[in-house]
Amino acid sequence: MSLSVTLAVARRVLGQLRHDPRTLALALxxxxxxxxxxxxxxxxxxxxxQQVGTPLLGxxxxxxxxxxxxxxxxxxxxxxxxxRLMTMPLHKVDLxxxxxxxxxxxxxVQATLVSVLAFGFLGxxxxxxxxxxxxxxxxxxxxxxxxxxxxxxxxxTEFQAVQFMPAVLLPQILLSGLFVPHDQMPRALVPIRTEHxxxxxxxxxxxxxxxxxxxxxxxxxxxxxxxxxxxxANPTESEIRPPYIERASRSRPRSSxxxxxxxxxxxxxxxxxxxxxxxx
Amino acid sequence: xLPGLTCDVAAGSVTGLLxxxxxxxxxxxxxxxxxxxxxxxxxxxxxxxxGAPALRTQLGYMTQxxxxxxxxxxxxxxxxFARVVAQSTTTVDRVLxxxxxxxxxxxxxxxxxxGEKARASLAAALLGEPQLxxxxxxxxxxxxxxxxDLWKLFHRLAAQGATLLxxxxxxxxxxxxxxxxxxxEGRLLAQATPSELRAxxxxxDLDAAFLRLVExxx
Numbered sequence: 001m002s003l004s005v006t007l008a009v010a011r012r013v014l015g016q017l018r019h020d021p022r023t024l025a026l027a028l029x030x031x032x033x034x035x036x037x038x039x040x041x042x043x044x045x046x047x048x049x050q051q052v053g054t055p056l057l058g059x060x061x062x063x064x065x066x067x068x069x070x071x072x073x074x075x076x077x078x079x080x081x082x083x084r085l086m087t088m089p090l091h092k093v094d095l096x097x098x099x100x101x102x103x104x105x106x107x108x109v110q111a112t113l114v115s116v117l118a119f120g121f122l123g124x125x126x127x128x129x130x131x132x133x134x135x136x137x138x139x140x141x142x143x144x145x146x147x148x149x150x151x152x153x154x155x156x157t158e159f160q161a162v163q164f165m166p167a168v169l170l171p172q173i174l175l176s177g178l179f180v181p182h183d184q185m186p187r188a189l190v191p192i193r194t195e196h197x198x199x200x201x202x203x204x205x206x207x208x209x210x211x212x213x214x215x216x217x218x219x220x221x222x223x224x225x226x227x228x229x230x231x232x233a234n235p236t237e238s239e240i241r242p243p244y245i246e247r248a249s250r251s252r253p254r255s256s257x258x259x260x261x262x263x264x265x266x267x268x269x270x271x272x273x274x275x276x277x278x279x280x
Numbered sequence: 281x282l283p284g285l286t287c288d289v290a291a292g293s294v295t296g297l298l299x300x301x302x303x304x305x306x307x308x309x310x311x312x313x314x315x316x317x318x319x320x321x322x323x324x325x326x327x328x329x330x331g332a333p334a335l336r337t338q339l340g341y342m343t344q345x346x347x348x349x350x351x352x353x354x355x356x357x358x359x360x361f362a363r364v365v366a367q368s369t370t371t372v373d374r375v376l377x378x379x380x381x382x383x384x385x386x387x388x389x390x391x392x393x394x395g396e397k398a399r400a401s402l403a404a405a406l407l408g409e410p411q412l413x414x415x416x417x418x419x420x421x422x423x424x425x426x427x428x429d430l431w432k433l434f435h436r437l438a439a440q441g442a443t444l445l446x447x448x449x450x451x452x453x454x455x456x457x458x459x460x461x462x463x464x465e466g467r468l469l470a471q472a473t474p475s476e477l478r479a480x481x482x483x484x485d486l487d488a489a490f491l492r493l494v495e496x497x498x
Contacts, residue, residue, distance in 0.1 A: 010361035015360075016351045019388065080347030084404070088364050089336040260430045 001093045009090075009098020010105075013072065017106065023068070027106060031060035031114040035122060044123040053124040055178050057114055057133055061107040061141035064167055069103060070161045077152070096149065100142060107141030108134070225244030287461055287471050289445055291326075294438045296457030297447040298490070304466040305447040307342055309414050312445065313341045326412060326443075337365065340410035344417050346397035347404075350390035354381055354400045357389060358407065365408035375403040378433055380426065395422045402430070406437075413437065413444045419453065431456045451487040462490060469493045 017024055035056060042049040076082045085095065111134045112125060118124040151168055175189060254270035289295045297305050310316030311323050323330035326338060335416020348357045358372040376382050379399040384392060389400055402418050413434075419427045431453075434444050438458070446457065454460055455474050462469040462477075470477060470493055474486060480487040 003365070005364055008360055011363075012349070012352070012356070012360040015356050016349060019351050079342040079350070080345045081349060083310075083315050083343055084341055084347040084361075085364065086315050087336060087339055087341040088361070088408075089333075089366070090364050 001090075001091050001097070003232075005094040006097045006101065009095055010101040013099060013102035014071070014105065015101070027064045027068070028110055028113055031064075031110060032117050034060070035118050035124075039118075039122040039124075040083075043182050049122075050125065052178065053118055054121070054133060055176065057111060057118060058137050058140045059173060059176075059178075060114060061110050061137050062144040062172075064110065065103045065141040065144035066148040066151075067108060067162070067165060068106075068146040069099060070152040070155065070164065071158055073149055073152040074155055074158055074161050078157075084167055099149070100145060104138055104141055107138045108128075111137030111141075159224045172210060185214050205248070287468055289443060289461075290459060291443045292438055292441050293458040294434050294446060294456070295445045295459045295461060296454050297445060297461045297463065298449070298451060298454055299469075300449055301461035302465075305449075305463055306416055308463070309416050309445065309447060311339075312412075313339060313414050327426075335412075337408060338411040340404050340405035340408060340413040340415075342405040342413075342415045342418055344390075346394075346401040348389050348397065348400045351388065352405075353386050353388055354392070355385045355401060358403055359470075361404040362407050367407050367409075371407055371409075375406045378406060379403045380429065395420075395426070398422070398438040399426075399430075409442075411442055413442055413446075415444065415446045417449070418449050419448065427453075452492055454486045462493060464494060464497075469497055 035053065038053060038056065039049050076085075106113075115130060115134050119126070119130055151164040152161060155164060175185075181272055282310055297308065299305055307316055311318055311349075312325055312330055312451075314323075314325075314335065316349065318330070325335055327415075328335050347389060348354075352360070354376070358375060359369060362369060362371050373382075376385055379402050381396065381399050381403060384396055384400075389397060392400065398418065398420060399422075402415065405415065415434075415456060419430055422430070434456075446453075448454070457474065459471070459473050460477060461471050469490075470480070472480065477486065477489050478484060481492040483489040483492055
């Protein structure tokens with residue numbers, strides 16, 4: 001592996017993006033547009049916006065990088081450039097790392113832009129450092145890139161590569177905790193969410209602008225596989241906890257208690273869990 | 281794909297790999313550069329087995345389809361490949377001149393004509409001053425003047441000590457080669473110089489000589 005070759009690949013990929021202003025514009029403008037629509041749809045102070053707004057910041061780079069990477073790599077294979085590179089003093093790791101660096105940089109720009117909009121102008125709030133959200137977004141971009149590279153090996157045409165998007169990304173999004181918090185998911189889905197999905201939802205206490213209610217917010221992030229297997233093998237606190245209905249009757253403030261039920265405080269492990277990327 | 285094919289390519293020469301489409305020219309070339317999975321037999325290149333890491337700095341390969349990035353300019357393409365083979369940017373100007381693409385250096389590859397794309401791809405193969413150049417149909421679709429210039433370049437490189445393996449499906453290029461490998465349906469019909477081939481078949485025209493060999497092989 002050579003640093004100069006890795007950087008050459010990264011510069012080349014960025015050069016290709018520079019020549020494609022339309023893709024660049026789509027990658028940077030669409031997330032901002034969606035975040036704006038969401039805010040307009042539900043209103044600045046609505047719990048839905050506060051709850052969904054932050055995880056969306058992580059989902060945008062995930063989806064964008066999946067598409068961009070899978071198609072770029074597919075082109076590399078079909079155009080013969082990959083074959084040429086394989087006869088040159090270039091290690092496969094250089095190629096992958098170069099791609100990773102280039103797309104992570106794009107993700108930094110994308111996530112920063114949409115975060116500035118969401119946190120600065122749209123009134124989205126998150127308890128914890130905002131740079132961490134950008135960091136998680138970049139981690140998601142790398143995850144999206146990885147999955148994109150993976151499926152590009154199974155696609156023969158760009159048409160097929162695009163078809164992989166609903167097949168691979170939609171389950172990830174459904175199981176990411178955006179729709180159903182992880183600790184309320186059916187047990188059967190638990191191993192998938194932790195081991196295969198590699199997106200887990202870190203629970204952050206997120207305050208709405210009114211400052212009254214405490215809403216569990218979610219942030220997708222990736223978990224290293226050994227950690228994921230470890231989690232899958234050991235029941236978490238949430239899994240040995242009494243079922244949802246029972247807990248409701250006891251009315252105990254817990255991290256998973258929905259909006260408004262935990263007036264006396266939420267989970268303090270918020271920051272810790274989001275940093276480690278685990279569901280506790 | 282290529283059963284029982286045995287051949288040698290002399291160092292410092294231009295060897296033509298000729299045969300119709302589908303005769304296995306590209307497969308043989310891929311085997312030489314080490315990107316083709318070889319089911320049996322051995323391919324030895326410059327004293328190493330094909331695909332060995334030590335070879336990667338000594339090899340220039342031009343695939344049949346232009347293997348350059350369409351969404352980059354010619355210069356950006358060459359600069360990237362030059363960085364990969366650890367060559368300076370002055371090399372880029374040298375190879376641009378060798379394939380007469382200076383005027384198109386800052387044009388996007390996607391906007392070039394077929395022949396220009398092929399030359400951009402050839403330029404990338406020339407970057408590392410390789411000892412072995414494997415060129416898959418480098419002169420397809422080029423005008424006669426350019427074709428002549430490129431063949432001059434090939435011979436100049438060979439005179440400097442490089443070994444060239446050049447494929448073509450047009451027999452009129454056979455005469456420009458020092459040695460010929462004639463392939464048909466994955467089998468080697470002949471390994472000879474153009475004059476040997478003429479003497480062997482009694483035909484003056486190389487196309488006719490090729491036909492004679494095909495008939496003899498039946």
